[in-house]
Amino acid sequence: MLDTVYRDLGSGYVPGWHRDIIDPVTAYLTPDRHTLLVAVAGERGASGEVVATAALDSRGPAHPPNPRHVAERYPVGTTAQLRRVYVRPEHRRRGLARRLVAELLAFAVADGGYRSVYLHTDPAVEGAEAFWRSLGAVVHDEREEADGGQGIVHFDVPFDALLPAYLAPRSRTTGTGR
Numbered sequence: 001m002l003d004t005v006y007r008d009l010g011s012g013y014v015p016g017w018h019r020d021i022i023d024p025v026t027a028y029l030t031p032d033r034h035t036l037l038v039a040v041a042g043e044r045g046a047s048g049e050v051v052a053t054a055a056l057d058s059r060g061p062a063h064p065p066n067p068r069h070v071a072e073r074y075p076v077g078t079t080a081q082l083r084r085v086y087v088r089p090e091h092r093r094r095g096l097a098r099r100l101v102a103e104l105l106a107f108a109v110a111d112g113g114y115r116s117v118y119l120h121t122d123p124a125v126e127g128a129e130a131f132w133r134s135l136g137a138v139v140h141d142e143r144e145e146a147d148g149g150q151g152i153v154h155f156d157v158p159f160d161a162l163l164p165a166y167l168a169p170r171s172r173t174t175g176t177g178r
Contacts, residue, residue, distance in 0.1 A: 001053055004086045008125045017065075020055070020083070033058045035107050036084075037100050041091070051091040054100035055084045056107060061118060061154070070140050070154050074118040080108035082119035082157065089126070097131060102162040109159050117157040129153055135161040 001021040005011050020027035028036035034057040042048025060079040063071035074081070082104055087096045108114045119136075123129040123143070136157035142149025 001084050001086065003088070004084070004125075008086075008122075020057075024055075028055050028057065031057070033111055033113065035104070037103055039087075039091075039096050039100065049088075052087040052096040052100060053084050054082070054086075054097070054104055056080050056082055056104045058114070061120065065150060066120065066152075066154070067140055067142070067149070070118075070120075073139065074116055078113065078115040080104075080111070080114040080117045082117065085119070092127060098162060101135065101157075105157070105159055105162055114159075117159060117161075118155065119157065120152045120154045122151065123153050124151070132157075 001018075001024075005018055005021070011017075024036050028034045034055070036055045037053065038050055039052035040048045041051045058077055058079065058081070060074045060076040060081055061071050082101065085097055085101060087094075105117065108117060117136075118139075119132065121128045121132050132153070132155045136155040138153055139156050140154040142152045142154075
């Protein structure tokens with residue numbers, strides 16, 4: 001996940017924004033309503049390289065840095081916020097992000113307490129904006145603000161955005177992630 005903030009976003013580690021990256025156990029594994037998924041290259045059971053991550057929490061977008069109306073629309077506790085959805089460039093276009101997001105949406109549905117699914121993305125990351133537009137609806141594009149905001153695009157994702165993936169039998173083999 002640190003690779004993302006350095007390589008793709010170019011911001012580097014910012015404690016106020018990336019604390020969860022340094023302490024994923026507290027952010028995603030300790031709270032019952034949060035989760036972190038990790039895809040690893042290699043054969044099942046073999047130790048390999050982390051090629052994709054995806055997380056969900058109930059924190060909702062904070063204001064600041066997000067626009068007030070976005071934070072108010074997605075309150076803490078009832079918003080499943082998708083975070084840290086990242087696939088290493090050499091593993092993209094293989095269905096990994098869709099599979100991980102489908103699992104996160106299934107997790108949110110099973111929880112029963114979430115009323116909406118939210119995420120924001122930096123459109124400068126290759127493929128990110130198109131991927132999220134294929135799943136959800138833009139609720140705010142900061143690039144349209146007079147000052148350009150932070151250039152972030154905010155999305156609402158329906159719980160059933162990947163419903164066929166929920167119904168598909170889980171593969172017992174490893175492969176390309178398709």
